[in-house]
Amino acid sequence: MSVDNEEIIVLGIESTAHTFGVGLATSKGKILANVNESYRPKEGGIHPRESAEYLSAVAPKVLFKAMEDAGITFREIHGVAVALGPGLGPCLRVGASIARALSIKFKIPLIPVNHGVAHIEIGRLTEKMFDPLVVYLSGGNTLIAAFSQERYRIFGETLDIAIGNCIDVFAREIGLGFPGGRAVDELASRGSRYVELPYVVKGQDLSFAGILTAALRLFREGRYPVEDIAYSFVETLYSMVAEVAERGLVHTGKRELLLVGGVARSPLLRKKLETISRDHNVKFRCVKPEFAGDNGAMIAYTGALALKAGVKTKVEESYIKPRWRVDEVDIPWFHMVRKMII
Ligand code: ATP
Numbered sequence: 001m002s003v004d005n006e007e008i009i010v011l012g013i014e015s016t017a018h019t020f021g022v023g024l025a026t027s028k029g030k031i032l033a034n035v036n037e038s039y040r041p042k043e044g045g046i047h048p049r050e051s052a053e054y055l056s057a058v059a060p061k062v063l064f065k066a067m068e069d070a071g072i073t074f075r076e077i078h079g080v081a082v083a084l085g086p087g088l089g090p091c092l093r094v095g096a097s098i099a100r101a102l103s104i105k106f107k108i109p110l111i112p113v114n115h116g117v118a119h120i121e122i123g124r125l126t127e128k129m130f131d132p133l134v135v136y137l138s139g140g141n142t143l144i145a146a147f148s149q150e151r152y153r154i155f156g157e158t159l160d161i162a163i164g165n166c167i168d169v170f171a172r173e174i175g176l177g178f179p180g181g182r183a184v185d186e187l188a189s190r191g192s193r194y195v196e197l198p199y200v201v202k203g204q205d206l207s208f209a210g211i212l213t214a215a216l217r218l219f220r221e222g223r224y225p226v227e228d229i230a231y232s233f234v235e236t237l238y239s240m241v242a243e244v245a246e247r248g249l250v251h252t253g254k255r256e257l258l259l260v261g262g263v264a265r266s267p268l269l270r271k272k273l274e275t276i277s278r279d280h281n282v283k284f285r286c287v288k289p290e291f292a293g294d295n296g297a298m299i300a301y302t303g304a305l306a307l308k309a310g311v312k313t314k315v316e317e318s319y320i321k322p323r324w325r326v327d328e329v330d331i332p333w334f335h336m337v338r339k340m341i342i
């Protein structure tokens, strides 16, 4: 691997919830490795401590596989980035401990990365969008965000549970396993009759808890085919997201719409956002599946941008931040990305 003087290589570690990921990326947007292993609970949702034990167990294998894929040695790395939040405390500590150890051992800077910001940055890079309105939907997050005055500002978010979590609980309760996003989508594509469910948009914010309760009640009553309930459920959720995204576009005047996070894998959701984008003559892109879910590459790449912009932390100050919001992070590298994608 040869890089010019200005280009730096960063190793990134993701361990915010169920995935232990290690990526290697350069500040010019080359992804050298992206290795990820995910914890799948046998039943129920994610238990933070059990997930953390899994992440620790797979960590060495994932780390060394990523180094092998990149074909470089630890001595060639300029910095180590880690997602310090938002996420589950016990899981965050696994990645943070390994990143601190690598930083000390190889005397390289430690770079704090916000997981949500990383989802946005990998989307901007791989979909070549410089200044989009971002719709970020995953198991733990529901955000509509856009860059303004040095940060990704929030133009809509959930008031209670995240959209992916809402879909996963529904899936689990109707017997589709975890995580159930894809299975619910498939079931929904076979339904056709809309059964009324609560539609809760308050200003620019969204609430999903009531819809989940109502959809599960319909399921237990058994009066409608489960395909129709799933169809009505996702139709309601995705229409709410589309409504807020559409107002976000009009309000911010952005000319690009970018969909990121695990729920971006849903074809039904993509279709809705494509429609509003067409109506407003806005370019629409959706992050590719390998970068949609949690992954190490997005942490490495964001870390490389951040290090280039001078962002780093002392090991003794590298606390995990389970509730770290996207709009708390300054983005001094925002304009650097233009060169890479145009
Ligand atoms: P974050 O930490 O950013 O909240 P996460 O831990 O939820 O992320 P992701 O891999 O980004 O992890 O997202 C997982 C979510 O994506 C799950 O809720 C899952 O059901 C959902 N999902 C996956 N595939 C699909 C699909 N085809 N349709 C809808 N949802 C999907």
Ligand code: FE2
Pocket (backbone or CB within 6 Å): 115, 119, 138, 261, 262, 293, 294
């Ligand atoms: Fe994520």
